[in-house]
């Protein structure tokens with residue numbers, strides 16, 4: 001069970017990462033290029049939101065199987081255990097909340113520029129946090145760790 005969840009969570013990271021990168025690039029291009037907020041933009045942002053939420057759900061289940069998640073006196077003293085038990089979850093949940101807020105704000109925004117701007121800012125910050133979190137975890141950003 002651990003292995004299946006681990007591989008699914010590890011693999012879905014590519015979907016989240018690439019969807020986020022493309023969404024952020026298009027949002028900045030739309031914001032500064034004063035472009036229409038198209039159906040394509042809306043769909044991509046929704047795919048990014050859904051894949052992130054799915055990743056969080058998988059992560060939450062994986063949390064109960066991973067040998068790196070431990071609640072004991074040693075956890076906070078060991079950087080690997082601390083990372084997987086506390087830091088990874090905290091950073092990824094913040095990123096997921098930012099993506100959720102950014103998408104909701106873009107839906108409520110009244111014009112194209114405002115829609116692109118909220119995606120660019122909120123998704124952009126989330127992308128930064130996700131990249132930093134994965135690098136801090138010592139796992140490859142775009143590679144297979146095992």
Ligand code: HEM
Pocket residue numbers: 006009010013016052055056057058059060061062063064066067068069084088089092093095096130134139140143144145146
């Ligand atoms: C945007 C959300 C998230 C992303 C992009 C993400 C990404 C990743 C990545 C890249 C790995 C390493 C996979 C590998 O080594 O191949 C990982 C592992 C893991 N993640 Fe997440 N994660 C997210 C959310 C979460 C959440 C919310 C939790 C827990 C509540 C979580 C728990 C874990 C656990 C327990 C591991 C496995 C550690 C191990 O046993 O090696 N993740 N995650």
